[in-house]
Amino acid sequence: MANMAQAIRMALHYGEENLGVTDIFGEDVGPPLGGVFTCTQGLKNSWNTPLDERGIIGTAIGLALAGQKPVAEIQFSDYIFNTIDLLKLAGNTCWSSNGQYPLNIVVMTPNGAGIHGSIYHSHSFDSWASRLAGWKVVIPSNAYDAYGLMLAAIQDPNPVIYLAPKALIRAKADKLISGEPESEKDLKEMIDAPIGEARKNWTPNWPKLENTPIEIGKGKIVREGTDAVVITFGRHVHIAKSVCDKISKNGDGEVRVVDLRSIYPYDWELISKSILECSAKVLFLNEDTEISNFGEHLLRRSIEEHFYELRAKPRLLAGKHVPGVGLAPNLEYASVPEAIDVEREVTELLKEQT
Numbered sequence: 546m547a548n549m550a551q552a553i554r555m556a557l558h559y560g561e562e563n564l565g566v567t568d569i570f571g572e573d574v575g576p577p578l579g580g581v582f583t584c585t586q587g588l589k590n591s592w593n594t595p596l597d598e599r600g601i602i603g604t605a606i607g608l609a610l611a612g613q614k615p616v617a618e619i620q621f622s623d624y625i626f627n628t629i630d631l632l633k634l635a636g637n638t639c640w641s642s643n644g645q646y647p648l649n650i651v652v653m654t655p656n657g658a659g660i661h662g663s664i665y666h667s668h669s670f671d672s673w674a675s676r677l678a679g680w681k682v683v684i685p686s687n688a689y690d691a692y693g694l695m696l697a698a699i700q701d702p703n704p705v706i707y708l709a710p711k712a713l714i715r716a717k718a719d720k721l722i723s724g725e726p727e728s729e730k731d732l733k734e735m736i737d738a739p740i741g742e743a744r745k746n747w748t749p750n751w752p753k754l755e756n757t758p759i760e761i762g763k764g765k766i767v768r769e770g771t772d773a774v775v776i777t778f779g780r781h782v783h784i785a786k787s788v789c790d791k792i793s794k795n796g797d798g799e800v801r802v803v804d805l806r807s808i809y810p811y812d813w814e815l816i817s818k819s820i821l822e823c824s825a826k827v828l829f830l831n832e833d834t835e836i837s838n839f840g841e842h843l844l845r846r847s848i849e850e851h852f853y854e855l856r857a858k859p860r861l862l863a864g865k866h867v868p869g870v871g872l873a874p875n876l877e878y879a880s881v882p883e884a885i886d887v888e889r890e891v892t893e894l895l896k897e898q899t
Contacts, residue, residue, distance in 0.1 A: 549685070558751050569615070570616075653709060658712070710780040736750070775830055784887055834863065
């Protein structure tokens with residue numbers, strides 16, 4: 546089955562062939578590399594830009610205003626911070642023009658820790674992105690969703706930020722994307738560029754793909770349970786599920802895990818329903834820093850709307866409020882939530898008296 550990089554690549558190919566994508570660009574996005582994580586190998590509309598994040602976002606805005614449909618990549622989300630003012634401008638253009646100038650752009654960027662990338666390759670941008678009014682923000686946790694969410698982002702008239710978890714770029718899907726071959730080897734031979742001289746004359750042999758978007762703003766339950774619920778997204782979906790499987794095996798409770806898939810718009814209906822169905826005990830989990838964290842908003846809304854139903858205080862487990870994530874593994878483990886932290890919080894939540 547496809548990994549996340551291959552899934553994104555196939556979605557972009559479908560987009561340029563069938564959905565009007567005109568430009569796919571960024572640092573090393575075009576030939577010969579096809580992106581640091583190979584997400585853009587073999588795409589006919591891909592091209593390289595200078596090392597200039599503001600230039601990349603500005604170009605995307607200009608192309609969209611001219612009627613094009615661009616997909617721009619910021620090589621790592623750590624380098625998107627100097628474009629905040631342009632992202633804000635892109636988010637309010639449709640509103641300030643009374644709908645005359647909607648910006649149909651996708652900005653994709655690898656996000657978060659988990660690869661020991663040190664201070665310049667481990668940041669999370671999700672909480673920052675959630676504050677950019679006018680943008681939609683999606684974060685896939687697996688290759689299948691990565692394909693569907695990219696198709697949805699391309700077809701959405703609003704600007705969309707697409708945050709691909711760095712730690713999951715090589716993670717494989719748990720089910721086939723519509724049209725991909727069953728054999729991983731066959732898919733690799735079809736769409737992965739060879740190494741060395743053979744790459745010069747290589748062209749991909751794309752499978753016959755289908756348009757199967759995943760609705761932005763709809764989460765999903767990835768693990769059932771009724772004793773508590775963990776609301777999360779991105780790579781922490783897998784960490785949470787593994788921890789809750791362990792807790793279940795030990796006979797300490799059945800905990801639901803919800804994958805939000807997008808943080809704006811977010812699936813409040815699913816969150817609210819899950820809180821009420823899971824003993825009114827909830828943990829919000831993500832790896833962005835804990836001060837002004839997106840999870841704090843969800844926690845606040847949970848208290849406001851379910852104050853009298855809650856049977857334990859809602860909890861937030863997020864990254865430490867430190868300037869960066871260190872290179873040494875122990876520094877990274879101390880900075881962002883790991884399995885041991887999730888297990889501690891969930892166990893304490895289950896033990897709280899009602």
